Amino acid sequence: MKRHVLIFGVVGGLLIATLQYTEYRFVIIEHSVELYSALVAILFATFGIWLGLRITRSRETIRETVVVKEVLVPAEAPAPGPTAPAPFAPNTSRRQTLGITARELEILSLVARGYSNREIATQLFVSENTVKTHCARAFDKLGAARRTQAVQRGKELGLLP
Amino acid sequence: MKRHVLIFGVVGGLLIATLQYTEYRFVIIEHSVELYSALVAILFATFGIWLGLRITRSRETIRETVVVKEVLVPAEAPAPGPTAPAPFAPNTSRRQTLGITARELEILSLVARGYSNREIATQLFVSENTVKTHCARAFDKLGAARRTQAVQRGKELGLLP
DNA sequence: GTTGTCGTCATCCTTTCGCATGATTTTTTG
DNA sequence: CAAAAAATCATGCGAAAGGATGACGACAAC
Numbered sequence: 001m002k003r004h005v006l007i008f009g010v011v012g013g014l015l016i017a018t019l020q021y022t023e024y025r026f027v028i029i030e031h032s033v034e035l036y037s038a039l040v041a042i043l044f045a046t047f048g049i050w051l052g053l054r055i056t057r058s059r060e061t062i063r064e065t066v067v068v069k070e071v072l073v074p075a076e077a078p079a080p081g082p083t084a085p086a087p088f089a090p091n092t093s094r095r096q097t098l099g100i101t102a103r104e105l106e107i108l109s110l111v112a113r114g115y116s117n118r119e120i121a122t123q124l125f126v127s128e129n130t131v132k133t134h135c136a137r138a139f140d141k142l143g144a145a146r147r148t149q150a151v152q153r154g155k156e157l158g159l160l161p
Numbered sequence: 162m163k164r165h166v167l168i169f170g171v172v173g174g175l176l177i178a179t180l181q182y183t184e185y186r187f188v189i190i191e192h193s194v195e196l197y198s199a200l201v202a203i204l205f206a207t208f209g210i211w212l213g214l215r216i217t218r219s220r221e222t223i224r225e226t227v228v229v230k231e232v233l234v235p236a237e238a239p240a241p242g243p244t245a246p247a248p249f250a251p252n253t254s255r256r257q258t259l260g261i262t263a264r265e266l267e268i269l270s271l272v273a274r275g276y277s278n279r280e281i282a283t284q285l286f287v288s289e290n291t292v293k294t295h296c297a298r299a300f301d302k303l304g305a306a307r308r309t310q311a312v313q314r315g316k317e318l319g320l321l322p
Numbered sequence: 323g324t325t326g327t328c329g330t331c332a333t334c335c336t337t338t339c340g341c342a343t344g345a346t347t348t349t350t351t352g
Numbered sequence: 353c354a355a356a357a358a359a360t361c362a363t364g365c366g367a368a369a370g371g372a373t374g375a376c377g378a379c380a381a382c
Contacts, residue, residue: 103329114310117369129331136370146338147369148308149275262358277338291360297341307368308339325382332375339368347360352353 094157104138105159107131112151112160252319259318265299266320268292273312273321 095105110120117135121128135147142157144150154160256266271281278296282289296308303318305311315321 101328111309112313114305114307114313116307126329127331129333130329132370133330133332136372139370144275145370146275146277148272148312151309151312152273152275264359279338287359288361290362293340294360296339300340306340323382325380327378327380329378330376333373335371337368337370339366341365341367343363345360345362348358350355350357352355 095159098141098157100138100141100159104134104141105154107134108138108150108154109160111135111147112154255318256320259302261299261302261320265295265302266315268295269299269311269315270321272296272308273315 095102100108107120107124110123115123117128117131121131124131135150139145139147139150142150142153144153151160256263261269268281268285271284276284278289278292282292285292296311300306300308300311303311303314305314312321
């Protein structure tokens with residue numbers, strides 16, 4: 001990475017030189033303009049690098065803080081819904097709010113277990129197209145574009161274990 | 162590396178083209194020197210930021226690994242209750258037993274959140290092909306054929322929240 | 323009886339995934 | 353430093369998934 005900066009500097013210098021050369025071919029402007037432009041370029045390049053470093057550094061700090069926090073706090077679950085912790089029950093109300101049918105949720109749970117559409121079709125004795133249709137509708141109601149996203153949403157909403 | 166220089170060359174070419182363009186307008190408009198300088202400044206600042214991001218990118222992964230190592234939380238916990246967000250304790254020992262690298266797990270966690278390969282690539286500033294490669298390796302190590310299956314396995318093994 | 327919902331199935335088409343393979347570069351480690 | 357490991361990128365292909373749309377039968381509700 002040190003080489004990055006080095007090459008950047010060299011190429012930047014060459015670029016500026018070329019810049020000035022072309023500037024010279026267009027003999028219209030005064031000398032101060034070239035110098036001014038080069039200075040501006042260097043200044044902003046330096047500033048850009050500094051800013052880039054600055055940005056990523058703060059991001060690192062944030063990430064680390066988050067991780068540590070997650071480690072130290074064992075149960076910060078918002079726990080939506082007044083439901084018992086042990087089994088898995090509270091799907092129906094939220095499911096119906098979203099208009100997701102029982103069949104769709106059934107397919108969704110199989111999707112969450114990692115089955116392909118074909119496997120699900122075989123397992124439920126229906127055609128693959130039917131599975132696709134159920135999936136599409138469930139995805140639409142969940143606002144998901146992919147099955148992984150649908151699974152994630154389903155878990156967030158307490159529809160899936 | 163070669164690519165960096167290439168990109169820089171392209172940017173340089175664009176810069177010079179812009180230079181000539183502004184040069185042309187300079188004959189007509191008096192105040193185009195400022196415009197020209199501003200363009201140079203923006204370009205170099207952008208490049209600098211990009212470079213800064215690229216340089217410090219690797220540090221994040223390292224830091225994450227270190228933090229993860231300090232965690233001592235044991236098992237996976239099938240997560241009782243509705244939305245039971247486990248305190249995210251990435252099991253490093255199990256991860257290393259399977260030979261899954263930190264980067265692969267990072268990609269896997271984004272997969273679990275429902276992102277597409279392209280989205281992941283954009284987020285991590287890498288190409289989609291790279292994401293695919295990481296995915297393929299992680300899937301292989303997890304014995305998964307699909308990404309949903311990989312996510313399921315990852316959660317079972319306590320690698321994912 | 324008409325209406326509406328649900329489950330089922332299909333076809334066409336596009337996008338995304340997954341897999342294999344090879345290569346280069348960067349980072350870590352001995 | 354040299355070797356090993358990890359990360360990166362590319363390409364090509366076949367399979368899977370997803371979107372759009374239309375259709376049909378069962379069944380309950382109005």
